[in-house]
Amino acid sequence: MQTGKASQPLIAIVTGASRGLGQALASILLGCDFIVVCAQRTPSKLAHRHVNARDAYLDLGDLQIIEQFSQRMRDELPYVDVLINNAAICPEDSGMQDGPPPWREVLNVNFFSQVEVTEGLMPLLESSPRHPRVINISSGDGELVFFSPEVQDLLRKVPKRRSVSHLRSVVSELLSESLERDQLSDQEHVYHVQPAYRLSKAALNAYTRTAAKRARICNSNVCFLSVCPGDIDTEMGDPHAVQVAPEEAAREMGYLLKVAQVCDTDKFLRHGQHLAW
Secondary structure (H helix, E strand, O other), X not given: OOOOOOOOOEEEEEEOOOOHHHHHHHHHHHHOOEEEEEEEOOOOOHHHHOOOEEEEEOOOOOHHHHHXXXXXXXXXXXXXXXXXXXXXXXXXXOOOOOOOOOHHHHHHHHHHHHHHHHHHHHHHHHXXXXXXXEEEEXXXXXXXXXXXXXXXXXXXXXXXXXXXXXXXXXXXXHHHHHHOOOOOOOXXXXXXXXXXXXXXXXXXXXXXXXXXXXXXXOOOOOEEEEEEOOOEOOOOOOOOOOOEOHHHHHHHOHHHXXXXXXXXXXXXXXXXXXXXX
């Protein structure tokens, strides 16, 4: 069931593991002898098929449920080797309708809640006997080239503070002072369609960088990565792009799951290559 000492099984948590890329990544982990906690709102098929798969209820739209989930994991697990923040939303009308984009909904699920989950599980990640890692599933849509110079400058500077609370404050300010007044819908600061989704992924990338720099200062061995899996054949995939199956995308990311090896932290990756933030 596991490698190494019998008392130290490999343990991973994957959010949004009931379908698509999350389910495919959970399957890869199970094939590598991990115990996998599949965290999502609807039960995962994997929990019924594999003895090492466990379901745990998680709703990223509910802060209280996130806190309960993190507490349950801290109570039940000795440590976590891999956390994959995969769950996300991209409403069809996000930035592509006459009305304002759903800024608050998208930012809450794709950024703020991801941060809450990760921070709540940090004690478990830091207790790993291996080389633990947090893999944030991002997107090329979060590259800073899609933002105005003002937003680019803001999101580049934030990680240098190495403060997650400061990052939260910066994104909250963007949300409350700019987004809620719909100042970005005319592409003043976010270029192209789906501006709320793009900003959520750029903010998540900023968290990857902030947490990685904090880990270095604190002598923590937890690695933080942002990964763009490419265009995948899922409900959120771009129907006009050349898509790959979730299983293929997950297999390509398999090398990142080898926790016996030191991880190259603070990177934004696509197909194994470094992307510009």
